[in-house]
Amino acid sequence: MLRGYLRAAVFGGLCAGFLGIGAAPVRADVTSPTLEAVKKRDQLVCGIDTGIPGYAYQDSAGEWQGLDIAYCRAIADAVLGSPKKVKFIPTTSKVRFSVLKSGEIDVLIRDSEQSFKRNTDLGLDEPAVNFFTGQTFMVRKSLNVAHLKDLNGATICVLTGTTLETNIADYNKANGIKINTLLFEKPEEAFAAADSGRCDGYTDDGGSVAAARSTMKKPDDWMFVPETIGGLEPLGSLTRQGDEAWTRLVKWVHYSMLEAEVLGITKANAAEMGKAPTDPDVRRFFGLEGDFGKLLGVDNGWSARIVSDIGNYGEVYEATFGKGGLGLPRGMNNLYSNGGLQTLPTWH
Amino acid sequence: MVRRPSSRARAAQWVLLLAVVAAAWYLVSNAGANLAARNMGIGFGFLGDTANFDIPFKLIAWDDSDTYARALLVCLLNTLLVSAMGIVAATLLGLVVGIMRLSANWLVRNIALTFIELIRNTPQLVQIIFWYVAVLQTLPPPRQSIVLPGGLLLNIRGLYLPSFHDTPNAGWLAAMAVLLLAATPLVWRLERRGRRIGAWALVLPILALGAFSAGIESVEFPAMHGFNLTGGIQIPPELVALWAGLSIYGAAFIAEIVRASIQSVPHGQREAALSLGLRPRAVLAKVVLPQALRVMVPPLTSQYLNIIKGSSLGAAVAYPELFQIFAGTVLNQSGREIETIVILMGIFLAISLLTSAFMNWYNRHVALVSR
Structure with missing residues (x-):
């Protein structure tokens, strides 16, 4: 049985080789x-x-x-x-x-x-x-955040099971600060929590954050923090x-x-x-x-x-x-x- | 041999057992073959890997650099906490509503009826999200917190309680306070010169309070600092929403169990107690409820198990319980689907079996001993 498979494989390989050589x-x-x-x-x-x-x-x-x-x-x-x-x-x-x-x-x-x-x-x-894209943060303009480090102590709504949490943990360690996270399973509840003020901001890749912003009650109240983390996100x-x-x-x-x-x-x-x-x-x-x-x-x-x-x-x-x-x-x-x-x- | 019914039954049982074992073996070997085909193995070594994510609410210390195993423990405790809170609240609320349901007062009876029908005929997940999004998220932002008496603050981020900083000997003072509290009901029943000590035993809780407060060095009140309130203990709205969702939903079912159990007590018992001159409240507390309890325990057990399993709905409102953290973040980061789900099922099974073992023991304890 096994030998049969082997023979077929060898034969197939040879054929493929010939085809290749034979300018097909x-x-x-x-x-x-x-x-x-x-x-x-x-x-x-x-x-x-x-x-x-x-x-x-x-x-x-x-x-x-x-x-x-x-x-x-x-x-x-x-x-x-x-x-x-x-x-x-x-x-x-x-x-x-x-x-x-x-x-x-x-x-x-x-x-x-x-x-x-x-x-x-x-x-x-x-x-x-x-x-x-890159991992982008969106916060309320009224919080006056100019740099990501200003978010020390803030709570950010995140979707669970993503690389986003790990990126935040890495950033916290590298900069000796503490950005808290609140982990949601689905975007709808996460958006609602950000909009109501349960979180200070929302994070995801750039495109998703732009999408999140468009669902806020007043999109103009929100701004993107200029810095991104986690490197380039393809x-x-x-x-x-x-x-x-x-x-x-x-x-x-x-x-x-x-x-x-x-x-x-x-x-x-x-x-x-x-x-x-x-x-x-x-x-x-x-x-x-x-x-x-x-x-x-x-x-x-x-x-x-x-x-x-x-x-x-x-x-x-x-x-x-x-x-x-x-x-x-x-x-x-x-x-x-x-x-x-x-x-x-x-x-x- | 096959003619004898008992032998036939035994043979049928063996055949069934073999079929079950064969099916199980097929499932396991099939999973094994598929895993092997994808070059995936089964192993629990990943539990020792560094987790590298934050868990927003925890009862024990947690750091980004702890392991997945520690994450499992942290979220297991979160699950147990909300389950225990849910069971206690659902039982108390269910008992009250169940008794209200049988009230002679039309208004009280129909309030209870409306509550039960409204709650048990809408999905639990919808209710949890309702409490979270529609109720708790309408609270004011941290800077405009509602100030409650005793230094408590309430806002959209949760309820903030003052926290206590202990003196070095707070440990044994707290232990003494617990002992005093535990002794109170025992002392209450003690007799002195033929009379119960009774209310005099309430001196003990006062002493306990004294011992507890002697162990406190300072009280820290929550205050606004940066983005959030700092200091004090935070009870997050996620916990409250899930707790409310679990206990109110559970209470509607428990209320029906309570009603059915009370109605199962023969009417003659109530009449006999009334004719002995007992007041209605005493009839309920001393005659009806103790007998109803016996009927109540088995269905109540299933209801408790439902509450425990329902706690996994917390994933929807960002409460970091087992399902969300372990079957979510850990599963996704480690890519160990089978292992994480097996662990999760094992844990839920263990919690449920322990609960039902306890309830069965309790059931035997209260069951009517036939004489």
Whole structure:
């Protein structure tokens, strides 16, 4: 029995080797259990936040909106040809990784920080960063806080089961001060406690704090403390380890949204630009050259679909966090060419 | 052999036992295989790791650099505290409402009825959040605290009590005070020249108070300093909201248990007591309640267990109990889902079994001995 497996493995390896040497440029067989499952189900199961402006929230019609939602829809669009074929599973910060590891969801896009331990100890892959931020504090203007150290003795509302608590503990130790925390399980109660004055402030990553501020009774009474702690916080999608092909797909869906922005392709002009492009970069993007879809296990029109159905990264950002949403400047999330951190490999 | 009913029953029991063992073995081996496939092991070594997070409310000393095991102890004590407070308050309130429910007075009876129906027909979690968000968060901010007599301050951050700084010999003075208090009911019953000492025993609690206050060097009153009130003892609103949620919800059920138990006492007992000339209050206290108690204890036990388990709802209002800290922060930071949940279930099981063992012992103690 075991010998049989070994023989098959050796044979398979040899075949793959020959294929590689034999100048076969296309790996026709992308094997990914998750991809197979999604195709068979004809639906992507995407783990998202329970509800937070900017990342994932329900509009007045009950439709999910937000940056993370756009990514779920983009993956569904790439694999299944429609951004509507998504089932959203709202997860709390407590259960999100268990739900992902148990296979209940295909991908977790839930303003989750990518970290060393999550990559190694928890066994998760971190394919794409869709939002760069840092741990930000929001306090009432009337408290006259100019620097984070002024918060010594203050009580801050925090969501439990996050890296935020650890960052505060580290900051306290490093500076010999004591910022107290009050740990909440869900944002709604934490927002209410901050708004009523039970806590002096609220902390989370920059985007979430901007979202929290927008829910306060008087958003103008609140200010962001200029300093951030815990270093750079890269938030993005997470996948289970052991399915590289799926992780690659999730990664390149993100890059396709950046590539579209780099090439100046938007939701509005996608149809126009895709008609008869001459620029080789644009031709590759629209799947007219090369087999960039097949290599991921989808058809070649995937990236064109994403930009015409959902838009490029910049458009999605502006609609959720930017001018059309929470009014948060793009800052670190600008393209590298505009002084930001969003960068991508070449599309060759 | 199989024809004999007793043998058949025994065989059926063995088959059932085997089936249960097989199912358990399948579950464990399945979990094991899945863990092995993900290169994950089971181990409790992570309990010795540094926790590196703050626990906002604690009964014993806690520092960021303590271990996960210590965090477990801290939040276990928090759970026990709120459970014990909830059980005591629910019992007292439930007893009062249950008796009110049987009152001859229309108003009293219907107030109790409304209370019971309103409370037990709405979800407990909603009630806890109601107490926290709708009631306690309408209190004024720290700078405009409500000043209560005795140096107590009440605001949105909680109730602040003055704290005592002890003199070196406060320990044995406090022990003496406790002894004096414990002796009071015993002395009360003592007889001297054929008469009970009775109210004279109240000298002892006064002495106890004297001993206690002799051990206090200074009293520190809470005062505004920086962002918060400092000094004194803070009772956080999270604790109060959870306590209120647990005890009021529990009281509605206990009230019904009390009512049913009282009604189960044969009416003749009450009539007999009345005809002996006992006053209504004495009838209740000396004849009806002692007999009702026997019926009350078993359902009361389940209600107590419900209160203990309900304490895990504290996670919703930021009360740092077992479920929130251990199954939340510790689970997330260590990534040890199975271990943390197993520990948590083990602890809740142990608390519940101990409670029910105690209640069973008490039940046997009060049960009617048939002669």
